[in-house]
Amino acid sequence: MDLQSLTLLVEILDAGNLSEAARRLKMSRANVSYHLNQLERSVGAQLVRRTTRRAEATEIGQRLYQHGLAIQNELQAARESASALGEGLVGRVRLSVPSGYGQLVMSDWLIDFKRLYPGIVLDVLFENRIEDLLRDEVDIAVRVIPEPPQNLVARALGPVRYVACASRAYAQEHALPTQLDQLSGAPVVTAAVIGKQLRISAYQGEERREVVLEPTLISENFLFLRQAILAGLGIGLVPDYVVQEDVRRGEVLTTLDDWRLSIFGTQMFMLYMPNRQHTRASRTFIEFILERARGAGAGGSS
Template identity: 75%
Template sequence: MDVHSLTLLVEILDAGNLSEAARRLKMSRANVSYHLINLEKSIGLQLVRRTTRRVEPTEIGLKLYEHGRTIQNALLAANESVSTLGQSLQGRVRLSVPSGYGQIVMSDWLIEFRRQYPGIVLDVIFENRVEDLLRDEVDIAVRVMSDPPQNLVARDLGPVRYVACASSAYAEQHGMPVRLEDLRTAPLITSAVVGRQLRVAAYLHDDRHEVLLEPGLISENFLFLRKAILAALGVGIVPDYVVQEDIIRGDVVTALDQWRLSIFGTHMYMLYMPNRHHTRATLTFIEFMLDKAHSAGRR
């Protein structure tokens, strides 16, 4: 068994199937399959289970994968140390962030990071789809959730606090919700998951309640939702950072402040793969973001 064989096994299992592994390795599928079969023959054990769509490791395959990943990461780190010797920090970080949090909270942090580290390329995607977390071209994903996946490293960026709010003009003309149940009939402005019934979880001390919502205006774009709230179209249920400045100015007022509201999750997490090699650029970015979240009081 050689290093090349181990790293080939890592690439196959990371890709999930032989065709994708062949594409990444710029080899033919038959060639990848040939090398895998030879590796299994040399060991005398089956390393992966093949289905029509995926390959999954056997117990011994998983152990060899972990060794191969460690070796691959060490080689990548050694190559990076040599190639960047005497140079300023360089590299590329591909980041996936929620549209609202990314634009309203993180954009200034990202600009500051780019100024501080001009040699690092930031490739930022603004999206909200959770199923994209494990896409291989993304180094780091920032997402709202209550319980992060066990197979990912989750760094806490702080709590997400939802508020029930409306413009001062709307509150003066229509009044604000007084009871939690009033949210059922109020003209609501919020975000939702397509095809899923929207519920707001509300916590008061140790008591948890749920209320089904029927919003009149729905969007994943929180900047648009903020405009709709300021236009007095109804009562918004949005994260506090969306309308924080408007509340300070008095343009927006809140209701049900005794309740802790949540729709998609209670915390913002920075997520990344535990066994993937992280470049100096990526590690520097992670620590920079954690420090900014701490300084902003979000951690």
């Protein structure tokens, strides 16, 4: 068994299937399968259970995966140490952030981070996928979810505060809802999960209620949703940071302020793999974002 074989095993299990591992390694699938078979013969045990869609580690495979991952991270740390002699911090961080929170809140943080650490390459994905969010070679993901997955490290970035709001022009022409149930029949402008019935959860003290919504406009792009709210297309249900400047200027009015509203969850989390020994670049980035989030005292959207 050599380092190349362990690297192959790590890539297969990180990718989730042989075809994706072959793409990442720039090898044919048949070649990946051959080298995996050779590794399993040398060990004398099955390391990976293959199905048509997935590749999952056996118990022995998981142990070897941990060793391979640790060796890879030590090598990366050694490279960083060598590169950093006489220079600033270097490395690469691949990050997945929600489209709305990433654009409207985190963009300034990421730019400030790059100014402080010009030698670190930031590879930023703006997306809202939840499923397998760390399989696409992502080091760190930021998401709003009701409960973080047990197989990931979750660092809280802050609460998520939704507001019910509308433009001043809309409010003058139509009565703003004053009761939660009125939202179910209102022209709602918001984001939604495709294929799922949209519900908003509302909290007041110990009371918790849910209202089924039938939006008139749905989008994952929160900049577009803000435009639609300002255009008077309906009642916006969006995170507070989306319209906070418009509210301050009096262009947007809020309602149902006695309720704490939530659609996707009440907390923003930073997520990463627990068994991955992060590089100095990743560790520095994690602490930087946590500090910024504490200073901002605000959560975000999905």
